[in-house]
Amino acid sequence: MARIVIADDHGLYRRGLRLALMAGIPSAEIFEASCFDAAVNLLEEQASIDLAILDLNMPGLFHQEVLSDFMAAYPDTRFAIVSGDDSRSEILTALSIGLHGYIVKSQSDEEVVLAVNEILAGRIYVPSLLSRTSADQRSHAPPPPVQNPSRRHEGSGDVARLTSRQKDVLKLMAEGYSNKEIARNLDIAEATTKIHAAAVLRELGVRNRTEAAVLLQSWLTRQAS
16 A cells, blocks of 8 residues: 655645545555645654655745755655646756656646556656657756755845744754754654754755854844844
8 A cells, every 4th residue: 555645735736636646546545744844744753655745835845955855864755746837947857856756737637646656666757748849949948057055045044934843943953952952852853853954054045053043043133123
């Protein structure tokens, strides 16, 4: 029996995808998450998740590097992206970081079930629309310069954009807690703490915990004024 997590902040699409998979793969056990925090919690709490389907734009999942950290923490789980973006460059970029599939939200229920079965069978799923002429034409445009997301807006990240769990982790990081101590304090796994800590640093555009603490203090001061 396949165990699948669907993580998407759009409830209507998330529930629709669940219904499609329940109809197409009746034996599957399906879990839902509405944000990145919830997805991380599900993989921590539920043993042996076979596939996690994630919306790259959901709250808390700011950069593809954060997704890479998440994948590295659960090497036995296969990961796929679901997105409304069907551009060739976006699909290829997602697959280049090690994802096992890319599902476009405009695909039919039958195509999505096929995609999930392909991924569960150990194959990499690429949507057939990747070869469409329109996508090929878009690919002729010069690619944007590659930037390091963690340095793109160095030190200018918005603490308010962090999820509640990421803010909890940031506050303890600023107090000098280690990952192990943060995990114990928040009653979560150390691997989960590492995922959230990495996400915090990347989103805030800082290089270390000291810079994160300074940014947090600055944000708290502005909030109090």
